Amino acid sequence: xxxxxxxxxxxxxxxxxxxxxxxxxxxxxxxxxxxxxxxxxxxxxxxxxxxxxxxxxxxxxxxxxxxxxxxxxxxxxxxxxxxxxxxxxxxxxxxxxxxxxxxxxxxxxxxxxxxxxxxxxxxxxxxxxxxxxxxxxxxxxxxxxxxxxxxxxxxxxxxxxxxxxxxxxxxxxxxxxxxxxxxxxxxxxxxxxxxxxxxxxxxxxxxxxxxxxxxxxxxxxxxxxxxxxxxxxxxxxxxxxxxxxxxxxxxxxxxxxxxxxxxxxxxx
Numbered sequence: 001x002x003x004x005x006x007x008x009x010x011x012x013x014x015x016x017x018x019x020x021x022x023x024x025x026x027x028x029x030x031x032x033x034x035x036x037x038x039x040x041x042x043x044x045x046x047x048x049x050x051x052x053x054x055x056x057x058x059x060x061x062x063x064x065x066x067x068x069x070x071x072x073x074x075x076x077x078x079x080x081x082x083x084x085x086x087x088x089x090x091x092x093x094x095x096x097x098x099x100x101x102x103x104x105x106x107x108x109x110x111x112x113x114x115x116x117x118x119x120x121x122x123x124x125x126x127x128x129x130x131x132x133x134x135x136x137x138x139x140x141x142x143x144x145x146x147x148x149x150x151x152x153x154x155x156x157x158x159x160x161x162x163x164x165x166x167x168x169x170x171x172x173x174x175x176x177x178x179x180x181x182x183x184x185x186x187x188x189x190x191x192x193x194x195x196x197x198x199x200x201x202x203x204x205x206x207x208x209x210x211x212x213x214x215x216x217x218x219x220x221x222x223x224x225x226x227x228x229x230x231x232x233x234x235x236x237x238x239x240x241x242x243x244x245x246x247x248x249x250x251x252x253x254x255x256x257x258x259x260x261x262x263x264x265x266x267x268x
Contacts, residue, residue, distance in 0.1 A: 003105055003139055005189050006033035006061050007228050011237035012048055019047030022239055027055040029244040035235055037065035037110055038095045040075035049099040064095045065110035066125060084121055088128035092137055106164050107138035111145035118153050130160045140164055148178045155186060166191040171199045171267040184231060193235040195223050202266055215253050225250045226263045
């Protein structure tokens, strides 16, 4: 299913009652991709919908997620006692209402239930997500917070293969090199989040400071430019209007091949 995924997406986690204002600020700044989840514990999906309705912009890529019970608080988007397939269906209907749309561009399973495998509950959720796609309620399917083994498992066994993988991205793992490689080999969009907050040592590294000096750009801009050049879709959740503008300006420069290779190895 051909859907254009923006290379830079605005993430809306942990913004609470500021979600609508900040999402609208991001849309006004020029972001055309928004990431959220129907998980009131960490997201305010309805606030995203409020911003989308106020902005009235065509062609915004919207991504949300189904979150298992153990990742939720008491503000559930589904009946806790319902079968898994019903929980997924209820969560999707709730998301459609929050976001004011008839179809969600990208719908992710918000982390498997186990650390190193997919559980029967995960498979029940994925099967229900496939049914929602067949019904035209979601377009792309994906999964987040996964290991290489879990990505391989869902890709190998699922009727509908994942189109998106979203992971917290650490420099110490080569920026999630193994999962990124698998995604590249199987035409899966890899999305990296916490690129800055998970890697504070990289932002201070002499190598990055040297690249900043050569390009005249900030450390976050260099990290996001690096992510784009290695084929990653980058998420940013900044609350600063100025930083939003800087993040969106990363097409104004290029990193040299040697700089990209060095940043990939910087944690070593």
